[in-house]
Amino acid sequence: MSGFNKIVQSYEEALAGIESNMTVMVGGFGLCGIPEGLITAMRDTGVKGLTCISNNAGVDDFGLGLLLQTKQIKKMVASYVGENAEFMRQMLSGELEVELTPQGNLAEKIRAGGAGIPAFFTATGYGTPVAEGKETREIDGRHYVLEPSLTADFALVRAYQADRFGNLTFRKTAMNFNPMMATAGKITVVEAEEIVDALDPEFIHTPGIYVDRVIKGTFEKRIEQRTVRS
Numbered sequence: 381m382s383g384f385n386k387i388v389q390s391y392e393e394a395l396a397g398i399e400s401n402m403t404v405m406v407g408g409f410g411l412c413g414i415p416e417g418l419i420t421a422m423r424d425t426g427v428k429g430l431t432c433i434s435n436n437a438g439v440d441d442f443g444l445g446l447l448l449q450t451k452q453i454k455k456m457v458a459s460y461v462g463e464n465a466e467f468m469r470q471m472l473s474g475e476l477e478v479e480l481t482p483q484g485n486l487a488e489k490i491r492a493g494g495a496g497i498p499a500f501f502t503a504t505g506y507g508t509p510v511a512e513g514k515e516t517r518e519i520d521g522r523h524y525v526l527e528p529s530l531t532a533d534f535a536l537v538r539a540y541q542a543d544r545f546g547n548l549t550f551r552k553t554a555m556n557f558n559p560m561m562a563t564a565g566k567i568t569v570v571e572a573e574e575i576v577d578a579l580d581p582e583f584i585h586t587p588g589i590y591v592d593r594v595i596k597g598t599f600e601k602r603i604e605q606r607t608v609r610s
Contacts, residue, residue: 386546386594387575391421394569394595395534398422401429401454402533405490405561406444409435410463411604413554414443415538415571417597422536428452433530435486435557436460437467442602448476457530459483463604482510485527487560492529494563494590499528535565538597539586542572543579546588555585562586571597 388394395418398404404422408414419438423446430453437456438445447453448466455477461467470476481489482504492500501524505511515526537558540551548570550558562568568591575596 384588385544386588386591387544388593388595391417391424391595394418394571394593395421395425397567398425398427398534400427402427403431403433403531405530405532405535405557405565406432406434407535407537407556407558407561408438408443409553409556411438411443411602413538413550413556413558414438415536415569415597416443416599417595418536418569418571419443419446423447423450423452426452429454431455431457433457433486433490433532433561435483436462437464439463439604440466442600451475455479457481457486459486480510485510486530487557489527489530490557490564491560493531494560497529499526501525502527530564532561532565533567535561535568537562537568537570537591538599539570539572541574541576541579542570542591542594543576543588544594545578546570546591546594547579547584548572548586548588548591549579549583550585559586563590567592569593569595571595573597573599 432453445464457479459481471478506523506525511525517524539548541549
C-alpha cells in the first residue's frame with residue numbers, strides 16, 4: 381500500500397495492528413452486509429478481550445458468532461441478540477458483558493462519533509433501564525437522555541464497490557450500519573465485493589478520506605432464516 385492506493389492483498393495486511401482488548405465496530409444487519417472474510421481473519425489472529433460494536437452478533441456458526449464460540453469477545457454493544465443462542469447463553473450466564481442499545485440510538489451514537497460529537501440528547505429510552513446512570517434533562521416539556529457517542533480502534537466494513545482511493549458504494553440494504561461505521565474507526569478496513577480503478581464521484585456513498593485499507597473479498601451471502609413450503 382503506497383500513496384493514495386489503499387488496496388491490500390492479504391487479510392494479514394488488512395488487519396495489521398489489531399490487538400487484544402481493542403474496540404472493534406463491525407458492519408452488518410443480521411447476516412446482511414457483514415464483512416465475512418474480515419471477521420474470520422480477525423478470529424484467526426487470536427486476539428481476545430474485544431469490545432465489539434455491531435447491531436447483533438451473527439448466528440452461532442457465522443459472522444461474529446464465530447468469535448463468541450472462541451470466547452474472543454469480552455463485551456458486545458448491540459441492539460439485538462435473538463438469532464444467536466450462544467450469545468444469549470453467554471449473556472445470561474454472565475460470561476459476556478452486553479450493553480443493549482435501542483437500534484436508532486446505536487446508529488446515532490456511531491454517526492455522532494464519526495462526526496466528532498461527544499454526546500447527544502434523545503427521548504428514546506427515558507424512564508427505562510436504558511437510561512439508568514445517565515444524565516437526563518427536560519427540554520420544552522419533554523424528557524431526554526444524554527447518550528455518549530461511539531468510536532472504535534478498528535471499523536470493519538463491507539462495501540459493494542471500492543476504488544483504489546478507498547471511495548465506497550453500498551448496495552441496497554447491505555448499506556445498513558456500514559457507512560456510519562466507516563467514519564468512526566481510527567483504522568477503517570473495507571472488504572469489497574468489487575474493486576474498480578475509480579468510482580464515479582456522483583455515486584460515492586463514503587469518501588475515501590475515511591478509509592485506510594481495502595481488500596477484495598469473496599462472500600457466501602447466507603440466508604439468515606430460510607422458510608419454504610412443505
